[in-house]
Amino acid sequence: MTDEFRIEKDSLGEVRVPAAAYWGAQTQRAIHNFPITGLRPYPAFVWSMTLIKRAAAEVNNDLSLFNAKEVAGRAISGEQMAAAIIQAGDEILAGGYADQFVVDPIQAGAGTSHNMNINEVMANRANEILGFGLGEKGKPVNPNDHVNMAQSTNDTIPTAIRLGALWRLDELLATLERLATELRRKAQEFDGIVKSGRTHLQDAVPVRLGQEFAAYARAVERDADKIRESAAGLRRLGIGGTATGTGLNAHPEYHRRMVDVIGRISGLELFESDDLFESMQSMADAVHFSGALRTLAQDLTRIANDFRLLASGPTTGLDEIRLPPVQPGSSIMPGKVNPVLAEMLNMAMFQVMGNDLTVMLAGQAGQLELNVMMPIIAFNLFQSMDVIINAVNSFIDNCVVGITANAEKATGWLAKNAILVTALNPVIGYQKGAEVAKEALATNRTVREVVIEKGYITGEEADQLLDVSALTEGGIQGVAAGG
Known part of the structure; x- marks a missing residue:
């Protein structure tokens, strides 16, 4: 390892990874392969994936599926490995290490790169908790074998979308x-x-x-x-x-x-x-x-x-x-x-x-x-x-x-609205109402003025039938309720 990078391995061989990065070889390959948007996964995705890994460590440990390992003369129990993964997960769930999740959203299908980014970060942080450095060889917690135990990209990603x-x-x-x-x-x-x-962007009833x-x-x-x-x-x-x-x-x-x-x-x-x-x-x-x-x-x-x-x-x-x-x-x-x-x-x-x-x-x-x-x-x-x-x-x-x-302004527009004549339909009929509306528009007068001038209703009737507040409550103008 140099001050700038360390060497990590995956199934395809060796990869240079930034020395201080918690991710590993597969994440680094994704960074290289998918420089598409410059975007990173949303916190909701990191939270949900981390939650799955943290829960899996607890469940698999309760089922006695973590095996002890001896590394550099140190005996590491399965319970210790599980506890370290759980602690790493809790730290990430609390907002830690957010800068370590770096894979572009547009990437290889299914989300394997996302999954491995989480696996690698959690594994390296768990190993650090157990006392092993990022570049140290033979670290006990493995991204695939332990953090990803009983999981696949294919069931973690759809679960993470839901969560x-x-x-x-x-x-x-x-x-x-x-x-x-x-x-x-x-x-x-x-x-x-x-x-x-307004209906059709044209004047309508009040x-x-x-x-x-x-x-x-x-x-x-x-x-x-x-x-x-x-x-x-x-x-x-x-x-x-x-x-x-x-x-x-x-x-x-x-x-x-x-x-x-x-x-x-x-x-x-x-x-x-x-x-x-x-x-x-x-x-x-x-x-x-x-x-x-x-x-x-x-x-x-x-x-x-x-x-x-x-x-x-x-x-x-x-x-x-x-x-x-x-x-x-x-x-x-x-x-x-x-x-x-x-x-x-x-x-x-x-x-x-x-x-x-x-x-x-x-x-x-x-x-x-x-x-x-x-x-x-x-x-x-x-x-x-x-x-x-x-x-x-x-x-x-x-x-x-x-x-x-x-x-x-609102009441001013309403005063000029010839469609108020609609309220008079039950009294003077549609045809006379259309006649009144056309004349009101043509002469720039109000419906009240025209309908009274034509003698269709009296001024008192007009005031009652054209009460604009009453018109907004529905009903049939000029007809008593139940009549």
Whole structure:
């Protein structure tokens, strides 16, 4: 070993590894082979893979599967090796050694490089705990034989995808609950403001601004429910299937014990798979969960678009709401302020929708006993959750809580809205109503003025039938309830 590197070996031969690195030969080969994006695995992936390894060490030790070794005159018991692996895992779960997980998300199929990166780091840290240096020969804990005992890339990676999504599920749902709560607060604040509804981007019958915002809140709540429901399938773990689903090289009790231990350590509600082959062949649960994230993304895109429309102008647009001015909007036009948080949310949700397409395509690309596209499924799924959480929190803090209503503009547009005549249909009929609307538009007068002038109803009747607040509550104008 030199000051710069040490020599590590794998089944293909010797590899130079940075002297201070906790990874080994297979990770170093992946660094060389896959310089694709410059990105690293998400913390959710490192956490979930480490959790699996840490739990496996406990389970395999309880099953008396660790054998003692003698190294450099030292007797190392199986219990000592297991304890060292468990300690290394606990340190990583607590956030340690994060800089040691270095394999690009776009890599060899299935995620063997990811798996070996975890195995090598945990093995080297376990050996260090046992008193052996990184470059020391004959270290007792082996990445494959001990850290990876009773495991395969083929069952750890799909299990990690499930656990990593569940790890941040509560945080994601809490973020959406916060967004819905803030939208409902705005709904209450704006409930007294009656404005023009719009369909086809054309004038429609009146609504209250509060009703629009309450609908946004309800949409977010429903999308959160869909995400919660879709996550149920992720709780079914296939760990213990090893290479193809048969469980070869795993103790018969390993699967059951692993689900119990992972659940205990993580605090997650987890279940045993009812078919280990299906749990390894199919990525449908991850695809389903990603689809629920996409459904949320399209709703948030729609809401962001509405905010941009409602705030458009201000002098030549709708200008019914005002978004907080958080930064100058132009490098050339002084005083311009743009709806930057709504634009950010649009872009973030487009990313989530694109990620979902990748997950769907990768999910259907599995063949026979394995889906080799799991690394990109994991990366895109975890990125989608990360993007949603961060984007929505910023949208809440920097936009939603500071929205104000421009009641004067909203009610001003409504006063000019000829579609108010719809409320008169039960009294004067559709044809006369169309006649009134056309004349009101052509002469730039109000519906009230025209309908009274034509003698279709009196002024008193017009005031009653065209009460815009009453129109937002539904019902048939001019007809008593139950009449």
